[in-house]
Amino acid sequence: MSAFLLSVHVLAAILTVGPVAIAASMFPRFAREALAAPGEKTGTAVRILNRICRVYAVIGVLVPVFGIATAASIGVLGDAWLIVSMTLTAIAAVLLIVLILPNQARVVRALDHGEVVGAQDPGRIARRLGMLTGVFNLLWLTVVVLMVYRPGSTTGVGL
DSSP states (O other), rough: HHHEEEEEEEHIIIIIIIIHHHHHHHHHHHHHHHHOOOOOOHHHHHHHHHHHHHHHHHHHTTHHHHHHHHHHHOOOOOOOOHHHHHHHHHHHHHHIIIIIIIHHHHHHHHHHOOOOTBBBOHHHHHHHHHHHHHHHHHHHHHHHHHHHTTTTSSSOOOO
């Protein structure tokens, strides 16, 4: 059963976190282009990237669910590397839900309606999204390294 749970966990991570990481990383560039020279092509790309981020963020809930189930089945729920990984995953999720997705939505609204979003310039929001996405991806990189390396593991697998 552990092998099945681990397989689903890894597959869910690849199929959900990967697209969010890539789409979120591409969004700032296309948003800056669309804001600088509004056009159908760049505007459409921005909307599609935002939709990918939103949809896959919801589906991405499967990753920690199956991760926790896997950890419970192999008895590592209390291991420090797993607790750190879960904490970093939670921080990445909060970053995505609280900062990245709302700021993407602001840029999309600015493109759709030409509205200035609060006191913030949409171009400035797009630039900030580049930094936020970099932090988001760095968190996921760290989680992947912890999942593969598993400090203290007795499997002999290590860097």
